[in-house]
Amino acid sequence: MLLQDKVVLITGGSQGIGAGAALGCAEHGAHVAINYHGNSADAEKVVAEVRKKGRRAIAVKGDVADASTATAFVKAAVQEFGKVDVFVSNAGICPFHSFLDMPQETLERTLKVNLHGAYYMTQAAANQMKDQGHGGSIVAISSISALVGGEYQTHYTPTKAGVHSLMQSCAIALGRYGIRCNSVMPGTIATSINKEDLAQPGKREYMEGRIPLGRLGRPDDVAGCVVFLASDLARYVTGASVLVDGGLFVNLQ
Numbered sequence: 001m002l003l004q005d006k007v008v009l010i011t012g013g014s015q016g017i018g019a020g021a022a023l024g025c026a027e028h029g030a031h032v033a034i035n036y037h038g039n040s041a042d043a044e045k046v047v048a049e050v051r052k053k054g055r056r057a058i059a060v061k062g063d064v065a066d067a068s069t070a071t072a073f074v075k076a077a078v079q080e081f082g083k084v085d086v087f088v089s090n091a092g093i094c095p096f097h098s099f100l101d102m103p104q105e106t107l108e109r110t111l112k113v114n115l116h117g118a119y120y121m122t123q124a125a126a127n128q129m130k131d132q133g134h135g136g137s138i139v140a141i142s143s144i145s146a147l148v149g150g151e152y153q154t155h156y157t158p159t160k161a162g163v164h165s166l167m168q169s170c171a172i173a174l175g176r177y178g179i180r181c182n183s184v185m186p187g188t189i190a191t192s193i194n195k196e197d198l199a200q201p202g203k204r205e206y207m208e209g210r211i212p213l214g215r216l217g218r219p220d221d222v223a224g225c226v227v228f229l230a231s232d233l234a235r236y237v238t239g240a241s242v243l244v245d246g247g248l249f250v251n252l253q
């Protein structure tokens, strides 16, 4: 058990990579608080699955783009569990769109959810960890897209580079409090964020063909890396990033 009785907070935890991280952390002994935006039934399903594993869980609704969601989420988690040990910044959107006619509202919403949201949440979690006085671990779900571009992701890839950069700077700002900050860079993980994109004729097969391990990723593939970075096994790891992409990034030709 790498996270026995640790309290883990995860944004966007009701589905996909966030839900996978919640279950992965619970399997390693953690109690979990998930933030979610939208469907309460999905959030309650994750809460029920965590409880089935004998761990405690709560779900707190809120839009991460709104700064007050961050303080309310941390407050609710502390009320329930008494502390915050690990924060996973996961919530994100990627509404695929071409560059030359990108609607301003799509650009601004993507920046607000993915980057401002990560900032507010990281800040609220870090303040709580600092006040507790026994360190902590912050893991941001960045992306392989922090390192490479995407024709229909010109609004999205800068947010993923930004989240990675946020972890690097926070590693410096928070090291003196024993708070570690790292990012995970998933490749292509089959979730609802890319369901439509991967449904285009030949796209899924094309992506699978580019991945040396021969398949798209699953949320539980990412969870293993989150658990590791959250745990004391990674006690001397901060300001780092880990690609979880089946080898996609290194496959030039």
Ligand SMILES: NC(=O)C1=CN([C@@H]2O[C@H](COP(=O)(O)OP(=O)(O)OC[C@H]3O[C@@H](n4cnc5c(N)ncnc54)[C@H](O)[C@@H]3O)[C@@H](O)[C@H]2O)C=CC1
Pocket (backbone or CB within 6 Å): 011, 012, 013, 014, 015, 016, 017, 018, 035, 036, 037, 038, 062, 063, 064, 065, 090, 091, 092, 093, 094, 113, 141, 142, 143, 144, 185, 186, 187, 188, 189, 190, 191, 192, 193, 194
């Ligand atoms: N699926 C993939 O191939 C990759 C995904 N990622 C990142 O992983 C993270 C999770 O995405 P997936 O699980 O793949 O997609 P997903 O669409 O299944 O999950 C996204 C989650 O974020 C939540 N969310 C969206 N807007 C929110 C808001 N304003 N406030 C609170 N929660 C909000 C959604 O409700 C959902 O739970 C995102 O940050 C994404 O950028 C990174 C690399 C690859």
Ligand SMILES: C[C@H](O)[C@@H]1OC(=O)[C@H](O)[C@@H]1O
Pocket (backbone or CB within 6 Å): 094, 142, 143, 144, 145, 150, 160, 186, 187, 188, 189, 193, 194, 197
């Ligand atoms: C949503 C995309 O399929 C996915 O998001 C990322 O961050 C990856 O780089 C993929 O492009």
